[in-house]
Amino acid sequence: MARDICVCLDFLTDAHKAQIERTARSGGMNVRFFTTAQLDEAAAFGRTAEVLYSCVPKLFKQCKELKWYCCAFAGVDVYCKDPSLFPNEHCQLTNSNVYGLTIAEHVVMTALMLLRRMPAYSRQAFAHQWGKAMPIRSIHGLELVMLGTGQIGRCVAQRMRALGAAKVIGVNRSGRPAEDFDEVYPIEKLDGLLPSTEMLVMAVPGTDETAHILSRERIALLPESACVINVGRGTAVDQAALMEALNAGRLAGAALDVFTPEPLPADHPMWETKNLIITPHIAGSTSLPYTCDRNVDSFCEDLENYIAGRPLAHLVDRTLGY
Numbered sequence: 001m002a003r004d005i006c007v008c009l010d011f012l013t014d015a016h017k018a019q020i021e022r023t024a025r026s027g028g029m030n031v032r033f034f035t036t037a038q039l040d041e042a043a044a045f046g047r048t049a050e051v052l053y054s055c056v057p058k059l060f061k062q063c064k065e066l067k068w069y070c071c072a073f074a075g076v077d078v079y080c081k082d083p084s085l086f087p088n089e090h091c092q093l094t095n096s097n098v099y100g101l102t103i104a105e106h107v108v109m110t111a112l113m114l115l116r117r118m119p120a121y122s123r124q125a126f127a128h129q130w131g132k133a134m135p136i137r138s139i140h141g142l143e144l145v146m147l148g149t150g151q152i153g154r155c156v157a158q159r160m161r162a163l164g165a166a167k168v169i170g171v172n173r174s175g176r177p178a179e180d181f182d183e184v185y186p187i188e189k190l191d192g193l194l195p196s197t198e199m200l201v202m203a204v205p206g207t208d209e210t211a212h213i214l215s216r217e218r219i220a221l222l223p224e225s226a227c228v229i230n231v232g233r234g235t236a237v238d239q240a241a242l243m244e245a246l247n248a249g250r251l252a253g254a255a256l257d258v259f260t261p262e263p264l265p266a267d268h269p270m271w272e273t274k275n276l277i278i279t280p281h282i283a284g285s286t287s288l289p290y291t292c293d294r295n296v297d298s299f300c301e302d303l304e305n306y307i308a309g310r311p312l313a314h315l316v317d318r319t320l321g322y
């Protein structure tokens with residue numbers, strides 16, 4: 001009986017497909033490729049497939065014989081929150097933790113935009129106004145708090161340190177040490193850090209524990225000079241409280257790549273919020289070739305593990321959500 005791998009992704013090049021095919025053949029497995037415009041064909045093939053490499057929950061649910069699902073995204077909260085999506089109780093779930101570089105570059109971009117007053121200058125430019133120079137700040141000498149010390153958080157920390165940040169503090173669930181951070185604290189210590197935070201960067205998964213982790217009360221603890229950047233999940237921020245703080249001038253600015261809901265409705269008040277940079281969940285876009293290459297590398301590395309009977313390197317703990 002054939003051991004089938006169903007791959008349903010839009011970013012794959014011919015070189016990516018050849019790499020996956022070589023790895024599959026090494027273990028006597030058969031692979032077929034589909035795009036997300038071919039979901040019906042993918043589902044027909046996937047019903048008896050052993051492995052699925054994709055990012056479509058609807059397709060995942062239809063692959064009834066799966067032993068392993070590799071999600072091409074980093075965030076897998078949708079699968080962890082809804083057990084009914086799993087086609088059987090034995091299916092392993094992995095994610096693709098390869099988005100650190102592209103998301104970290106997005107953070108650097110938006111951090112510089114906020115510090116150098118680009119939201120205000122952009123408004124002036126759209127109004128055809130030649131405005132006066134405004135006071136700006138620099139990453140050099142900045143103290144930054146990174147909420148989330150995983151792969152994305154570490155990549156952000158590396159780049160901020162390279163640009164001269166004075167201190168990069170990490171915050172995670174347990175306070176366990178992490179590379180590239182000057183100090184790491186457990187989440188219970190966050191309230192004590194916020195009053196002196198110049199920039200808060202958030203890269204946490206969407207779990208019950210992280211829902212509104214940046215609450216109205218915590219937003220109130222931030223100084224007026226603080227900036228907030230969220231590249232994790234929209235559920236982590238009390239959006240109404242953040243909008244109020246920005247519009248009242250109680251925060252210097254914010255950059256959000258994730259929202260509740262998504263897409264953000266055209267009439268949502270977020271669009272009119274002062275000193276807010278909005279991007280449509282593109283910080284980890286798979287249009288960056290490096291990210292796509294690493295995504296396929298990660299899948300093939302774990303496919304080798306799967307074929308050899310070794311534990312999967314990127315296995316998700318569904319009880320934690322990551």
